[in-house]
Amino acid sequence: MPPAIETTDLVKEYGDLRALQELSLTVEEGEFFGLLGPNGAGKTTFINTLVGLVRKTGGEARVFGHDVEDDYQQARDAIGLAPQEFNVDRFFPIHEVLEHKAGYHGIPEDEAAERADEVLKRVGIYDKRDERFDWLSGGMKRRLLLARALVTEPDLLILDEPTAGVDVQLRHDLWELVTELNEEGTTILLTTHYIEEAERLCDRVAIMNEGRKVTVATPDELKTRGTDTISVRLESPPATTPELDGYAHEVTVSGNQLEVRVDDGGSTAPRLLNDLEAMGHEIADLEISRTSLEEIFVDLTGSEDRTVTRSSASSADGDVEENCDVEQEREREPEQEGVV
Numbered sequence: 001m002p003p004a005i006e007t008t009d010l011v012k013e014y015g016d017l018r019a020l021q022e023l024s025l026t027v028e029e030g031e032f033f034g035l036l037g038p039n040g041a042g043k044t045t046f047i048n049t050l051v052g053l054v055r056k057t058g059g060e061a062r063v064f065g066h067d068v069e070d071d072y073q074q075a076r077d078a079i080g081l082a083p084q085e086f087n088v089d090r091f092f093p094i095h096e097v098l099e100h101k102a103g104y105h106g107i108p109e110d111e112a113a114e115r116a117d118e119v120l121k122r123v124g125i126y127d128k129r130d131e132r133f134d135w136l137s138g139g140m141k142r143r144l145l146l147a148r149a150l151v152t153e154p155d156l157l158i159l160d161e162p163t164a165g166v167d168v169q170l171r172h173d174l175w176e177l178v179t180e181l182n183e184e185g186t187t188i189l190l191t192t193h194y195i196e197e198a199e200r201l202c203d204r205v206a207i208m209n210e211g212r213k214v215t216v217a218t219p220d221e222l223k224t225r226g227t228d229t230i231s232v233r234l235e236s237p238p239a240t241t242p243e244l245d246g247y248a249h250e251v252t253v254s255g256n257q258l259e260v261r262v263d264d265g266g267s268t269a270p271r272l273l274n275d276l277e278a279m280g281h282e283i284a285d286l287e288i289s290r291t292s293l294e295e296i297f298v299d300l301t302g303s304e305d306r307t308v309t310r311s312s313a314s315s316a317d318g319d320v321e322e323n324c325d326v327e328q329e330r331e332r333e334p335e336q337e338g339v340v
């Protein structure tokens with residue numbers, strides 16, 4: 001089986017702006033793959049190229065071996081897309097929206113109706129099946145986008161910031177659902193600004209910046225690329241900064257508190273304790289903090305992207321963290337969409 005997604009030297013230019021710069025990326029069948037990057041990194045452009053909403057300027061892009069332009073229909077039929085924007089036809093009851101979508105992909109009417117009901121149940125808004133999109137709450141709208149992506153039973157599910165602006169309960173529901181789908185064999189490509197989401201869900205993540213792939217790794221591999229900090233509280237303040245050559249990248253002293261930056265806190269801590277004791281210091285307390293993916297992300301992209309965030313702190317209060325630009329557009333299939 002060819003990879004779910006395979007791009008080679010993919011380029012997209014919008015006039016003078018190179019939104020994708022020789023991007024080569026492979027997502028294997030069955031993977032849960034994350035695409036991370038600051039605003040404007042090119043994540044949505046990458047997705048739009050795969051689904052035919054954006055015409056590439058150069059390079060190649062294939063979905064399960066089908067060229068996204070030459071074999072457009074086969075490639076598109078394999079993909080279910082839950083986009084960032086709410087681009088749903090607001091004049092029809094939502095079950096009809098789903099039936100239209102299935103029909104567009106060649107699914108007969110009876111089966112389309114059955115599938116519509118099935119996916120509405122799966123995302124938990126079956127009781128709203130006769131309501132119009134406009135009448136749904138923000139969270140229900142997100143659920144509907146997912147239902148619409150699932151109604152064609154896609155082999156590749158693409159989720160473009162699926163949990164933007166949703167409360168903590170829905171975020172967890174969505175995580176559970178997409179995990180189940182992945183376990184059932186659906187390949188998933190997820191873009192997100194929530195590092196915690198990528199860490200929790202993804203087998204591998206690609207970090208993008210300014211249209212380029214910066215790195216591809218598992219979340220654990222990424223974390224090993226960072227440094228750890230060992231914080232030591234001494235019984236009394238040291239007269240001078242201890243010399244810990246050979247393994248400490250940086251040592252800072254503040255009163256009786258010592259912060260030592262090392263590659264691997266777990267394996268270095270015993271040696272550090274020995275050295276400090278040999279120097280005559282008495283240790284009161286020690287704590288190791290691992291580099292977070294968030295810090296590594298900032299390191300790799302040089303971006304203090306304020307939209308890249310851990311979700312748990314703010315969403316624990318049920319906060320809605322990001323105000324989605326609720327653009328009520330009619331759903332447009334690529335044929336009708338202005339391909340750019």
Ligand SMILES: Nc1ncnc2c1ncn2[C@@H]1O[C@H](COP(=O)(O)OP(=O)(O)OP(=O)(O)O)[C@@H](O)[C@H]1O
Pocket residue numbers: 014017019037038039040041042043044045046340
């Ligand atoms: N239709 C367009 N015309 C011109 N420029 C565009 C168009 N679409 C995107 N861009 C530009 O291409 C670059 C990549 O944008 P894109 O939306 O792909 O980034 P992104 O990583 O998805 O960002 P975000 O995280 O903010 O959604 C940006 O500089 C953006 O302004």
